[in-house]
Amino acid sequence: xxxxxxxxxxxxxxxxxxxxxxxxxxxxxxxxxxxxxxxxxxxxxxxxxxxxxxxxxxxxxxxxxxxxxxxxxxxxxxxxxxxxxxxxxxxxxxxxxxxxxxxxxxxxxxxxxxxxxxxxxxxxxxxxxxxxxxxxxxxxx
Numbered sequence: 210x211x212x213x214x215x216x217x218x219x220x221x222x223x224x225x226x227x228x229x230x231x232x233x234x235x236x237x238x239x240x241x242x243x244x245x246x247x248x249x250x251x252x253x254x255x256x257x258x259x260x261x262x263x264x265x266x267x268x269x270x271x272x273x274x275x276x277x278x279x280x281x282x283x284x285x286x287x288x289x290x291x292x293x294x295x296x297x298x299x300x301x302x303x304x305x306x307x308x309x310x311x312x313x314x315x316x317x318x319x320x321x322x323x324x325x326x327x328x329x330x331x332x333x334x335x336x337x338x339x340x341x342x343x344x345x346x347x348x349x350x
Contacts, residue, residue, distance in 0.1 A: 215288075217248040218310040220278055224254050228261045237268040244270030253278050282310055 221236065228236075236252060243250035250270055254277040266273060274281060282289050290308035292300065 215309045217246075217305075218251065218282075219243055219248060220251045220253050220281075220310065220312045222254045222278065222312070223252045223259070224256070226256045226258055226260065228259060228265065230262055233262045233265050236271065237265070240268050240270035240272075242270075251281070253281060278310070278312055285309065 219239065221239075236250075240250040249272060251272045251274055253274045255273050255275050257275060265271075278289065279286075288308055289310040289312055290300075290304060291312045
């Protein structure tokens with residue numbers, strides 16, 4: 210089931226001051242696949258001093274933001290889904306109608322996570338790689 214609601218947005222909070230080669234490849238692939246599906250892909254909360262591989266900032270479909278998701282989507286916080294493996298509710302196809310923004314990553318807090326959700330509703334997401342999550346979301350949510 211594909212949602213007919215607003216354009217979908219996928220966000221990875223990248224809080225580290227470095228970006229490894231394998232992560233940049235994953236992010237480039239997610240960005241391109243998201244763009245092909247008509248969705249947006251952001252790296253948010255990016256430190257100003259982020260060290261990235263050459264050409265990364267010019268990747269097709271990649272939006273890099275220093276602002277966090279709380280600021281970027283403050284106007285529609287109720288439409289942001291924080292994907293959290295410790296949540297009590299599982300992600301389902303109907304969530305595509307309920308949410309426009311799907312957030313992966315750093316907002317969960319420390320390791321181990323302290324359960325910080327910053328007011329976003331969150332659902333369980335089984336831990337697999339980001340690309341698989343994005344593909345699942347694009348096809349079914």
